[in-house]
Amino acid sequence: MSSKQLLRAYTYAIALLLYTPIAFMVVSSFNSSPYVGVWEGFTTYWYQLLLRDSEAHIALVNSLTIAIVSSTLSVSIALLAALQVRGRRLTAVDALVYPPIVMPEVAEAVALFLAFTYLGVEKGWLTVMLGHTAFNLAFAYVTLTVSRVRFEELEDAARTLGAGRLRIFKDIILPLAMPGIVAALAITFLLSFTNFIKTLFTTGPGFYTLPILIWNRARRPGISEFASQNALNALATLVTLTALSIAVAYTAYMLRKARR
């Protein structure tokens, strides 16, 4: 075997390993037994159980609303800035934007916990959402400014053709900024939807999102039927599939854009 074939075989083996646990999780979620490793036949019982799982429903609604509001809010604010900043390098803004990305998440989470506690804010939906937004703002801004097209000459061209500012924004800047906006929305939505650590530190009694629910059940599997291993596998499968479908849609969109 040539070194190329060897490397290739190795690469695909690693790829396979990377997906084995996820595949195993998906398969297990269709196992009649509540325990992994004991195959007792195919069932969709755990998914039916999810329909009755009111905790999961609440968690889903919380996760979705927080992710939607946080990503929309952070992308809007970041877009406003990114469109004006353009090709320029604003060192002062960059200096403010990068620390949230660089800081260890657990430390940032502690900071948020202490600040909300100090202020005496009741922890729940709002504190979790605001906690996600700090990080999302930074990420959205970086995404938008990295994927930016150089607009200056296109704007000049549009101006010589008689276009005013509004027209240039509507017909030139917005369509060209769209891939960046989609990327920023997708990334911040998923970061928020799947966020665990900041949520753990900014949530209050009785408020939980999907990752928190999964965490609580994963630490004490079998405490109830809803928390049995394979019920949890079904829930995790659904969350994973949601994230994956967004990832696939996003990748397809970007490839289509790139090909043009």
Added chain:
Amino acid sequence: MAGVEVRFEDVWKSYGAVIALRGVTLTAPGGRITVLLGPSGCGKTTLLKIAAGLLEPDRGRVYFNGVDYTRVPAERRDVGMVFQDLALFPHMSVFENVAFGLRVRGVRGLELERRVREVLDLVGLDRSFYNRRVTELSGGQQQRVALARALVIEPKVLLLDEPLAHLDYKVKQKLLEEVRRIQRSLRITTIYVTHDQLEAMAVGDVIAVMRDGYVVQVGTPREVYENPRDLYVASFFGDANILDSRFAGLNSDGLVALRFEDVILNPNGDVDVVYEGVVEDIVFQGAFVSLEVNVNNRSLRLLVPRREFVRQGVSLGSRVRVGWKLSDVRGFNSGRT
């Protein structure tokens, strides 16, 4: 109609500490092509952007047919501009790129289609291109779209910023011809920026040679070529031997220019200065052959028609005579380089 005359009066422009234009006064005559020629950084693109209204001068005025346009913004100037990197809208089809300026002006429906079609016909792009994305086109085709987009609004003035800079030689020649043809048929005042002297000669009715933010010389290509104002123009616009004045045969000090083709190989009388030398280099260029002759350790370049070169049977190392008429030697006022 003669077209709109564009006049710059004492135009100054600086970017921070860098002064791009230092008092440019220039008239681009109506209906003609004026070429701004100079090396990069000479201010030619800045001057073009001031004509377009994309930049405002720090000082000085810009007149279109005698009307002060200095403060009229680009979007209300009715100028068509082709940008160096073309600046085609990457998210639009060929048709939509060209239609953009018309849509902005509220042109719709059949009228819009007719005018886009006419201008695309003019630049030689047929229907099969209309729905193509501009990013799929070749460089030459993109160039045509950019030209069509600038022309469709029937601009008062056409501004071209190094429009052919990135094209192959053949495509460039073809497009140069077309630019001339289109410009003649529309009689539109055109300002054409380039650093390429051959391009400048090929399209220019008027050439303005620029350097360091000044216009150094203005004239027809022939005037500038035959009577360069200084050594800079002589060597930038066309090629010239720069010689010591006394060596060239003049009774004065300083440097002079002598065009390559004005040096005659093995002259039979009819010249004022003759030297002997050795052929050190021969470059075959097609219609002409370029020779380098060493005369007393000075090297002289001359350009000989191919037939003449063949007839004389010169080869590397040949001893030859070279000579020229004093009337072909270009001397300049001292003090300038």
Added chain:
Amino acid sequence: MVERSLVIAVAPLVVALLLLFYAPNIALVYYSFYDRVRGVFTVDFYLDVITNTVYLNVILYSLTIAVATVLATLALTLPVAVYIALYSRGFERILLLVIFTTPFWIDFLLRAWALKSLLYMVGVREGFLALMVGMVYDYIPFMLLPLYASLARIPPHIVDVARTLGAGALDIWARIIIPYAVPGVLVGSTLVLLMSFTELVIPSLLGGVRGFTVGPLIYTLILAGDDWGRGAALAIVITVLSVLSIVLAYRRFKGWLL
């Protein structure tokens, strides 16, 4: 000079970051110095974190795990990065990049949980082995992508050129691949080191009694123990360590990360 419209456009971003990120960090600093019980300001918490052997041991243990994670992911992913960057073409390359970036989109928690089920089935229970497998598994993409990014900068055909000049496989690795990989190794290692050092989910879920690293320690101090002072001081210490190493790595190879 900055124009007005720019200031207005950037203001919401700046204000939001100040309120949501910088203000909480002031609270973090405040509590790291403020003793709630005695009502005085003190540096005791920092001294405790740095000198108390219990904390020091946890920090060293976490660092050991992080370094081991870096070495393991580096060894595992370097051949993959070489294959994708140097040997794959066209569709295969896109496919492989999609395959190896997709795990980014699935949360750590879910991947750790999925792995936990699998390990449970093959008989590996919570403990040091499960912890290390979990770390390596979750951090493979973070090491791979910077490696790939730096190796992708090797000009095409350079390997062929080297061969025509008589270079063998060993020369190619020593003189082309390794030198090009250095910035990627640095960025990837920094990234993985920092993230795995402060990891909370994997040790808690997979580590069992061996899972008491700085992440769970901070969790315990703050949320379970109400020991805000030590928790905050510890959070600041690991942040300072992290920022220092990022600045060092980033200064040398600007533009590689992000």
